[in-house]
Amino acid sequence: MDNQKLVDEAIKILSQEDVKCIIGYSKDSNGFRVSPLFVRNKGDAEKLFFSPLCSMSLINYLTLEKGNFLRENKDAQGEKIAIMARGCDSRALMQLITEKGIAREEVIILGVPCRGVIDLKKIEAKFPGVRTCAEVTEDQDTYRVCFDNESHEIPREELLADHCKYCAFPNPLVHDLLLDEPVEQKPANYADIEAMEKKELDEKHEYWKEKFSQCLRCYACRNACPLCYCDNCILERLSPSWVNRSVNLPENVVFHLARSYHLAGRCAGCGECERVCPAHLPLMLLNRKLEKDIKELFGYTAGTDSEEKPVFASFNPKDPEDFIL
Amino acid sequence: MAKKFDPNIMAFLCNWCSYAGADLTGTSHFHYPPNMSAIRVMCSGRLNPLFVAAAFRQGADGVLISGCHPGECHYMQGNYLARRKISLFRNLLEFMGISPERLQMSLVSASEGKKFSNVVKEVTEKIRELGPLTIFEE
Numbered sequence: 001m002d003n004q005k006l007v008d009e010a011i012k013i014l015s016q017e018d019v020k021c022i023i024g025y026s027k028d029s030n031g032f033r034v035s036p037l038f039v040r041n042k043g044d045a046e047k048l049f050f051s052p053l054c055s056m057s058l059i060n061y062l063t064l065e066k067g068n069f070l071r072e073n074k075d076a077q078g079e080k081i082a083i084m085a086r087g088c089d090s091r092a093l094m095q096l097i098t099e100k101g102i103a104r105e106e107v108i109i110l111g112v113p114c115r116g117v118i119d120l121k122k123i124e125a126k127f128p129g130v131r132t133c134a135e136v137t138e139d140q141d142t143y144r145v146c147f148d149n150e151s152h153e154i155p156r157e158e159l160l161a162d163h164c165k166y167c168a169f170p171n172p173l174v175h176d177l178l179l180d181e182p183v184e185q186k187p188a189n190y191a192d193i194e195a196m197e198k199k200e201l202d203e204k205h206e207y208w209k210e211k212f213s214q215c216l217r218c219y220a221c222r223n224a225c226p227l228c229y230c231d232n233c234i235l236e237r238l239s240p241s242w243v244n245r246s247v248n249l250p251e252n253v254v255f256h257l258a259r260s261y262h263l264a265g266r267c268a269g270c271g272e273c274e275r276v277c278p279a280h281l282p283l284m285l286l287n288r289k290l291e292k293d294i295k296e297l298f299g300y301t302a303g304t305d306s307e308e309k310p311v312f313a314s315f316n317p318k319d320p321e322d323f324i325l
Numbered sequence: 326m327a328k329k330f331d332p333n334i335m336a337f338l339c340n341w342c343s344y345a346g347a348d349l350t351g352t353s354h355f356h357y358p359p360n361m362s363a364i365r366v367m368c369s370g371r372l373n374p375l376f377v378a379a380a381f382r383q384g385a386d387g388v389l390i391s392g393c394h395p396g397e398c399h400y401m402q403g404n405y406l407a408r409r410k411i412s413l414f415r416n417l418l419e420f421m422g423i424s425p426e427r428l429q430m431s432l433v434s435a436s437e438g439k440k441f442s443n444v445v446k447e448v449t450e451k452i453r454e455l456g457p458l459t460i461f462e463e
Contacts, residue, residue, distance in 0.1 A: 197420065205422025205460060234375065242379045250382055250461040257378045257417065264413060289420045293413055315405035317395065320412050325431040325444055 001050050001112070001180045009177060010045040013082050013108060022082040023061050024048040024110075031130040031147075032123050036061050050084065050179070052138050055117040055161060057270045058083055059092045059226035066102065082108035084179075086117075090172035091303030092226040092268035097174075098306045099266075101229065104174075111175030113183045116156075116164030118143065120275070123159050127152075163271030163284045166192065173304060190292045196285060212252040214279040217245075221273035221283055222259060227266050234258065260286035265294050265311035268303045332386040332452040334361045336445075337376065339369045341399040342434045343391035349438035357445040360452075361389065368392070369430075370403025374414040377428055382461050387427045387452035391444070394432045404432070423460060426451050 010022050026037035026047040034053050038061070039045050062083055085093060093109060096102050118136065127134075127145065134147035143159055145152045168188040172178065196204065222228045222235065235243050235258060243254045260283070267287040274284045294300050297320055300311040338344040344365045350357065366372060369392025377388045390411060392404040408430070415425035429451070431444045 201419070201422055201424060203422070204420065208421050209460060242375050253421070253460055254375075254378045254382045257421070258375050261374050261414065261417060264417075286417070286420070290413065290417060293416050297412065298409065312406065312410060315402060315409055317405065319405070319409055321408060323412060323415060323425070323430065324408070325429060325447060 003049055006048050006050065006110075006179055007046050009110065009179065010039060010048055010082075011042050013110075014039065014042050014045060016080070018078065018080050019108065020079040020081050021065065022048070022084075022110075023058050023065065024084045025050055025054045025058070027133055029133055031132070032118075032120055032127075032134050032136075038065070048084075050112055051136050052116070052118045052143060052159075053120075053123075053134075053136050054086075055120055055275060057089050057092065057224075057226055057272050058085070059089050059096075059270075060224065060272075062093075062102070062107070063226070063229055066106075080106055080108055082110060084110045084112055085172055085175065086112050086114040086270075087167065087169040087171050087173070088268050088270035089226070090174050091169055092270060093303075094174050094306050095227060095266055095268055095303040098303070098308070098310065104306070109172065109175045111172030111178045113171045113178065113180050115170060115183050116160045116167060118159045119161040121280075122161075126154070126159070161271060161275070163269060163274065163288075166190070166288070167269070169269070169304075174306070188295070190288065192285065193289050193292050196289075208253075209249065211281050212256060213249045215247070215252040215256070215281060216279055217247045217252060217255060218278060220276040220278065221281075224272040224276040225263070226270065226272065227263060227268065234262075256283075256286065259283075260290060263287055264290040265300060266302050267291060330453060330456060332360050332449060332457070333384055334387045334389055334445075334448060334452060335380040335385040336361050336363045336389040336391065337366050337369070337372055338363050339392040339399075339404075340365055340367050342393035342397065343369075343431075343441065345435035346391075346433040346437050346441045349435065350441045353438045355438055355442040357442040358449040360449050361445050368398065368400050368403035369407040370398070370400065370405075372407055372410070374410055377414065381423075381427070381458060386455070386458045387429065387448060389444070389448050390428070390430045391433050391441075392430075394434055397434060421460075423458070424455055426455060427458060 013019055022039040024037050026035050028035045032053055097104050130147050132147055137144045141156055142153045166189045171182045244251050271284055294311055298311055380388050392407055398404045411430050415428050419425040429448050433441045
């Protein structure tokens with residue numbers, strides 16, 4: 001991507017009087033990591049950049065900057081915040097607009113077409129102990145990884161984050177300006193979900209039992225999710241306590257049932273929950289399963305149309321009813 | 326002789342149709358298995374799938390949700406909304422390796438006392454075949 005265009009546009013946006021700040025990515029001094037950057041004056045704008053290492057979603061920083069959507073803070077309104085958004089982030093923004101969390105005119109969306117990002121866990125496993133700032137550029141099929149005056153070429157497939165392999169929305173669906181040419185869009189692919197569905201019930205039971213017993217219940221998946229913004233989370237409430245605080249398999253199962261179901265018809269597919277999970281749980285499997293079923297059963301895809309009613313606030317008399325006794 | 330497995334079944338009944346239907350079952354002296362405990366909710370649409378997960382966690386082997394027939398909901402559309410939520414939640418349970426048969430939904434109106442007793446019999450037999458739910462045990 002042309003970095004100069006990003007910097008120029010950022011300076012142009014900051015010259016508008018009603019813009020509070022720009023939320024974007026900047027290089028970090030430590031290995032493959034990338035930091036979020038809040039640009040409040042024009043001097044900082046040149047630190048902005050985008051590369052395949054930018055795997056985190058910035059939408060949560062918008063929530064932090066604006067204050068919780070559910071609280072009434074009217075004084076903050078009227079000020080705009082500009083934010084860099086990839087395809088999945090734009091879906092999360094669209095979903096927040098649908099839920100009346102943010103108003104469309106309060107954000108300036110800098111759309112970044114994205115061919116997929118690198119999984120930090122994978123690249124750190126491949127190049128352990130890199131402490132100097134590394135740079136990554138991408139070609140059609142390879143990533144060029146540069147650090148310590150060395151350059152390595154790695155096939156894309158080896159480093160690409162898992163949720164990006166199945167991404168059907170690489171281009172921002174909603175944006176005020178696009179920073180690059182749109183990239184090729186692939187049809188939705190649910191191969192991993194279908195493979196899992198075909199397994200026997202016992203096999204699935206054993207698989208999830210093993211996964212959920214590793215869950216630490218650190219709540220990182222919830223905190224990192226751009227669409228989990230409730231002030232008083234039902235998973236932490238003590239009265240009534242739907243999920244107990246104790247960390248054991250049964251409570252973990254209830255926790256994950258509740259977490260994934262709260263995102264049914266809302267998940268934007270950014271993969272943040274999986275990225276931050278210290279136990280490497282395949283949480284996107286659950287989210288994508290629900291996404292697939294909602295698409296097939298109710299013809300709804302989250303974050304694609306801000307005018308459509310949320311899936312559980314509407315119904316169709318022809319909805320499936322073969323399971324009813 | 327091995328003891329026969331007696332399932333615990335939690336039933337969420339809508340105030341306007343199914344709860345009245347269950348009442349009629351009692352006053353008409355129709356028999357049904359004693360495995361079911363009923364909780365009255367104002368509408369089947371009130372049901373949060375988290376209630377179902379919590380019921381399973383606290384020892385239920387099966388859950389029955391019963392509401393009004395389509396078009397008869399006291400709140401116009403609550404049962405349609407419930408149907409959506411429950412059908413998706415069944416799919417999620419199946420994906421996690423819990424048999425979706427453990428979560429049943431039925432439509433019983435206030436005048437169908439006989440149907441209610443048949444529904445409870447059918448659900449109890451289904452859950453009895455499936456055996457105890459184990460993923461929610463330590």
